[in-house]
Amino acid sequence: xxxxxxxxxxxxxxxxxxxxxxxxxxxxxxxxxxxxxxxxxxxxxxxxxxxxxxxxxxxxxxxxxxxxxxxxxxxxxxxxxxxxxxxxxxxxxxxxxxxxxxxxxxxxxxxxxxxxxxxxxxxxxxxxxxxxxxxxxxxxxxxx
Amino acid sequence: xxxxxxxxxxxxxxxxxxxxxxxxxxxxxxxxxxxxxxxxxxxxxxxxxxxxxxxxxxxxxxxxxxxxxxxxxxxxxxxxxxxxxxxxxxxxxxxxxxxxxxxxxxxxxxxxxxxxxxxxxxxxxxxxxxx
Numbered sequence: 713x714x715x716x717x718x719x720x721x722x723x724x725x726x727x728x729x730x731x732x733x734x735x736x737x738x739x740x741x742x743x744x745x746x747x748x749x750x751x752x753x754x755x756x757x758x759x760x761x762x763x764x765x766x767x768x769x770x771x772x773x774x775x776x777x778x779x780x781x782x783x784x785x786x787x788x789x790x791x792x793x794x795x796x797x798x799x800x801x802x803x804x805x806x807x808x809x810x811x812x813x814x815x816x817x818x819x820x821x822x823x824x825x826x827x828x829x830x831x832x833x834x835x836x837x838x839x840x841x842x843x844x845x846x847x848x849x850x851x852x853x854x855x856x
Numbered sequence: 857x858x859x860x861x862x863x864x865x866x867x868x869x870x871x872x873x874x875x876x877x878x879x880x881x882x883x884x885x886x887x888x889x890x891x892x893x894x895x896x897x898x899x900x901x902x903x904x905x906x907x908x909x910x911x912x913x914x915x916x917x918x919x920x921x922x923x924x925x926x927x928x929x930x931x932x933x934x935x936x937x938x939x940x941x942x943x944x945x946x947x948x949x950x951x952x953x954x955x956x957x958x959x960x961x962x963x964x965x966x967x968x969x970x971x972x973x974x975x976x977x978x979x980x981x982x983x984x985x986x987x
Contacts, residue, residue, distance in 0.1 A: 777968075
């Protein structure tokens with residue numbers, strides 16, 4: 713249960729201290745913490761940023777603009793109750809091009825593909841989440 | 857075939873002119889708030905130069921034109937990533953939630969957004985807003 717909390721703190725630290733401003737080509741990913749807290753940390757930070765921007769003077773854009781550049785692994789995918797929920801969630805944190813399905817292999821409590829396939833997603837988004845985003849993140853050479 | 861670009865003839869001045877104040881009554885460091893119909897515009901005198909900007913914050917439409925003038929903290933490649941106080945007297949802070957705008961350009965510090973700015977000229981001792 714605790715993983716998302718530490719992940720949020722780490723994202724907050726890295727994004728708000730301007731690491732991506734100094735190193736704009738750096739690719740970052742957060743994994744093994746699920747995904748449902750992403751909208752919260754992005755937009756809660758945006759809200760606080762209005763008043764406290766002077767404490768984060770390195771940023772040129774609002775925090776969610778930086779966090780939405782992060783890749784995110786789906787493991788341990790939350791038990792969203794309805795088939796349409798995953799699509800809504802990914803849309804909410806603008807993650808169509810950043811979300812990577814993750815199994816947590818070789819751990820035994822891994823996510824199974826069937827758990828992901830339960831959710832309704834547009835076919836193009838499903839393809840991206842199941843592979844294309846990871847190919848981009850890891851710079852894999854895909855043989856057709 | 858050679859394509860040549862001809863200079864466009866200068867457009868006649870079609871902008872509306874609105875007298876804001878006498879120059880003598882509008883010293884540096886002060887502002888004048890103007891309501892044109894229902895549009896609120898803030899005109900600032902910063903070190904003898906006049907700048908006008910839209911008077912509402914794009915966030916939730918708080919009265920930006922009444923925000924206090926101050927400087928702000930900057931930290932970028934130009935400051936060698938050192939935190940510095942800069943733009944003293946050129947930053948208007950929204951009284952709603954503290955967003956900061958550069959009075960000279962209308963750009964919000966730390967955002968990619970900006971508020972609309974207007975030209976201001978001095979004619980016959982009057983400060984005149986061009987719309």
